[in-house]
Amino acid sequence: MQCKNIINLVFICTSMFFGGLSLSLLSPFYPHEALKKGVSVTKSGLVVGAVFITTVLCTPLCGKFIQKLGAKNLLIIGSIICALGNILFGFIGYVEEQTLFFVLSVLTRIFTAVGEAAITATCYPLAAYQVSKQNEGKAMAVAEAFFGVGTMLGASVGGILYDLAGFSIPFYVCGGILLASTLISICCFDDTNVILESGNNTRDVTWVEVLSCPGLFIGLFGLIFAGCARSWYAASLEPFLNKKFGLTSGQCGLVFMAPGLTYTIFTPIFGIFIDRGFHSMKVMIIGNVVILLSFFFMGPIPQLETLGSNLWLTVLSIGVQGLGTAGTFLGALLLMMKGTGLGGLPDTEQVKGMVSSLWLLGVCLGSYIGATIGSAVFDHFSFEESTFFECCLMALNIGVLLAVFISQRVSISLKYENDDRQPILFREETISREEEERICGE
Template sequence: MGSQSGATPFTREQWAVLCVIGSVHFGCAICVSLQAPFYPAEAERKGVSASEYGLVFGIFELVSFLSCPILGKYLDFIGPKFMLNSGIFIASTCSILFGLLDLVTGHIDFITLSFTIRIVEALGTSAATTAAFAITASVFPDSVATTFAALETFYGLGYIVGPMIGGMLFSLGGYILPFVSMGTFLMLDAIFIYFILPPLGNEPGQLRPEVKLLAMFKIPDVGLDSFCIAATAVSMGFYSATLEPHLRKFCLTPVVTGVMFVISGTLYAVSAPLVGRLCDLEVQPKKVMVAGSVCIVTSYFLVGPLPGLPLPTTMWMCVLGLIVHGIGTASILVPCFIDIIRSSVASGFPDDMTTYGMVAGLWASFFSLGAFVGPSVGGVLYDTIGFRSGTLFPVGMHLLVFVSVTCFVCLYNGPGPAVPVPVANPGDAECCIQRGRNLPQDIPPLLPSKCSDSITTGYGSFGTPVPFLTAIS
């Protein structure tokens, strides 16, 4: 995945993959977000408290945090195409079942089934998105950041329009129609992908030399990037839990309040492809992340404003702050993905689907962790110390991101110290620990591409040449 000075045209197969994977992200995002306008009211009619149905929303992110690394580790063994289709099928089935909860009458039965379906849906969605990210990294070797950002745009658009579509369908057909409609859409998408997407990676059940997730996490770049991902998700989650009560002083209509929530997501969807293109054009990802952390701190400075500042809360400052926040989140989440891949391969991980799956799982896991912590802690802080003082939590995290990444950029040179990568077969150790180079040459390409002719065009070609690592005896 060498650096490219100019745009390289995609092959027909690559365009097909981008379209089908984009549809997966769009559909999954809608299914995750469409219940927000009407599920709480339905739950309250069943006698469910706000704390209980709040946990129904939060459990999704917690399950994703726990499951994504495991799914990513075994993605090459399961098979990326099989995991993608299976995840979509599970998520679509759970969406339909969630719509049938309207038929459940008892409080205990309703909340128990809500938790059960939501947990299984989280497993399916995690499998689908983890496989999708890994497929993207392998099929688009010379433009990973750009295509990853494009998928994030699909997901962002789906997450934005999900509540709107859910509300419209709810008004047309009641509680069941939104879930059945989107579940059916995802199920048809899975059938379409089965016939359109070409075989990728190993055959299911065929295992390459195993590498350890812990070894990847010990790479300094990877640990730092993971913290940045979680901190950014915390920032997004804090707004989702506290922005609406913060804006009540302006006496906004529900429509205008909804538009305020859309601002940040829209700017994220628009700016993510631009950020991805910058990273593919040899701009160092960590420098983009520094700019992103500044944007997020600036956002809270405007929306709060920060405690201690003699500034009133004004509408125009809130709008400007949310615009800056959307740009900042894109400037961190997109570079982190490509930086983890580059750092992992530069530190000895094989430049193949096994590594891509682990990276995808790691990224999704820490994003889910932040998405769980952000609204949970944000709600508590809002109730105890208010919005302005509560913003010190996400601001403090991103000041730490700014300082850490800046120091890393200024003081740290090269792709990283020698990090031994454990492998299942000691006989394969020598070729699997050479910073991504000199890997077995009989691994077939995942898709024929105009962009790449050999393994030396992979991420291992980034950075400076380094000596061989020492094999684990």
């Protein structure tokens, strides 16, 4: 890897870090601040979820704009929008009127989400272009890990700064540093190699071609449910921790660090496993099973009420959920990336950007559903009952993924059942990984 590629990766990871930081910055204190102004937890969930639904709407545009503007330019534009959005959100703390506070919160989060969508859609293809083909999984895992670090620290930094200096300071700090970093990257980021490699095939790829590739829809399906689980307690965990254990906003921020910490640690590990031949679909299934288990003990669910409510068990469960999310998110991303190659699409900046945009769409659509429904269930029932509801959704998701995966394995066995070299149970070893990926994606 050349020096300029290392510098590029530094800027890519920095943008991903602040994108994650921006996403989780308000989680530990916004619901509390909103309640003081008369805004319910359900409405707070809509504010948190606004970023996800906006990303869903912007994602297809980002994927296509990469072809016109270039990934580097779109990354810079997105970073500036995200930075300004955070700075503007800081001024909302001075608004006292309930309805105006809620409306401005939603509008500013929508504006910020446009920038966050552009950052995530461009960073994955840019990261892949900085390394050799066999190391793409690791490069994207590193970029994703920095997003996880930002998500992990965002809640903690937000809660601590809120306790120290009030509502506005967390947003001023995050937005100001991101803006300064972006201005530096304008001069230092070198994307010459990306332009040259993309120029080898300038054919404009359509969304129909991308969506027809193997593995795209099953990847999106798993992402939506995992994204739903990730944000299920985004607006309800802070009130639950405050009421049940008496935690402050800063302490709640430390609890919100748990999933980000495990997500950051295990994302590169899953990337290494996949690069060494572990099937992306298996990683997705394992990740979703881990998420399901974590929700059993997070409250815990009413059926396990004999365990009682323990802060350490809640924190441990949230951390375990981050582990499962790492496997699901990265497994789905790499499954979808490989699917475009198996579908015959060119290996260009545009195609990688469109796939990462679809990946982001799945995550954010699920996150919006989770933040909205999770906070509504909490308002009408309890935190423990809301986690049981999410367990049911995850069980449905795992059932579908397992059914699809088993049917694909059967298809592989039947396809090669005339091969007498070894028993059918182990016959998958006689075919290439590319052939297995193609069949498993169909």
